[in-house]
Amino acid sequence: MKAIILSGGKGTRLRPLTYTGAKQLVPVANKPILWYGIESIVAAGITEIGIIISPETGGEVQSKTGNGDRFGAQITYIKQEQPLGLAHAVKVAQPFLGDSPFVMYLGDNLVQSELDLFLDKFKSQHLDALTLLCEVENPSAFGVAKVDSDGNVLELIEKPKNPPSNLALVGVYLFSPEIHHAIANIQPSARGELEITDAIQYLIDKQKSVASFQLSGWWLDTGKKDDLLAANQIILDTCLELTIEGAIDEPSKISGRVHIGKGSQIINSMIRGPVTIGDNCQITNCFIGPYSSIADNTTLIDIDLEHSVILQGATLEGINDRIVDSLVGERAHLKAAPQRPKALRFMVGDDSTIELT
Structure with missing residues (x-):
């Protein structure tokens, strides 16, 4: 069994942040989204x-993720020259995949599920395709599956006006080598892409064994700012433990589950968890409220912040109004002039400088 993770695309929904970087490397709880998928796959063996x-x-x-040693994996990088669809990505990966069954995992998704159960069903039932499904409130915004009482997939519909169910396709799939034949026999969709839903529908139409597995936990597509902030909140809620590796001075107060990385200094500040702070950060005269992630080498001076994600190397100083629901890019610099607005909400790309006047 092999796996492919899709980490291409242009990340248009997270611009301007993704003008200068990959959306799959945007951190959730100070770890790139992509790495959660790698860890989940490796945990499944x-x-x-x-x-x-x-x-x-x-x-x-490639430079940030490496060859896979840190995960206990062997990673091969496969270039998709143009974003011509998920099925096209599988086609490009066929020399790597060979005749092996495989997991396909979308690199900007976070799934609360152990893949072992998914794999066990695929292997025990000798399936050609297994789709992971999740109940959603707005199925018209997703690819939707129509299934029978045994969980067999009868039909897949992309963003239907009248959904046959509320079961959306999660970005995790399992395939036998039959999928390559299916992809070779489909045509590009109206948007010019080879759709994986069309390839799975081809398998269904040819009476191949296509089943589903319904997710009981959460599923998060981190393609938008608010989705990413929601993912950050959930990960901090479920995974964070109290670990203090940096230095905290006497006036500072720490409450709840807080991680403070090596070399970081907390001076005359209050931090109320869940909060994660990376390595070599300088936090001075600040209040850092719940559900905040602050990456390595960040400087915060005279800042009131909560429910926000601050990327590596950013500097925020002298903003006395509370910053909430914000995503600030790498090396961005935010500072306040003497006159400032009373309510602030940011989405700031890498290498930005903002002065509030």
Whole structure:
């Protein structure tokens, strides 16, 4: 069994942040989204992983993620020259996959599920495709599955006006080598892409064994700012433990589950968890409220912050109004002039400088 993780695309929904970087490397709880998928796959016992990358951001994905040693995996990078669909990504990866069954995992998804159960069903029932499904409130915004009482997939419909169910396709799939034949026999959709839903529908139409597995936990597509902030909140709620590796002075107060990384200094500040602070950060005269993630080498001076994600190397100083629901890019610099607005909400790209006047 092998795996491929899709880590291409242009990340248009997270611009301007993703003008300068891959959306799959945006951190949730100070860890790139992509790495959660890798860890989940390795935990299921799959160590041969191909990562589909784009020409624009592939170099960054490769340099930050490496050859897989840190995960106990062997990673092969596969370039998809143009974003021509999920099925096209599988087609590009076919030389890596060979005749092996495989997991396909969308790199900007977070799923609360152990893949072992998914794999067990695929293997025990000798399936050609297994789709992971999740109940959603707005199925018209997703690919939707129509299933029978045994969970067999009868039909897949992309963003239907009249959904046959509320079961959306989660970005995790399992395939036998039959999927390559299916992809070879489909045509590009109206938007010019080879759709994985069309390939699965081809298998269904040819009476191949296509089943579903319904997710009982949460599923998060982190393609938008608010989705990413929601993912950050859930991960901090479920995974964070109290660990203090940096220095905290006497006036500072720490409450709840807080991680403070090595070399970080907390001076005359209050931090109320869940909060994670990376390595070599300087936090001075600040209040850091719940559900905040602050990456390595960040400086915060005279800042009131909560429910926000601050990326590596950013500097925020002298903003006395509370910052909430914000995503601030790498090396961005936010500072206040003497006259300031009373309510602030940001989405700031890498290398930005903002002065509030």
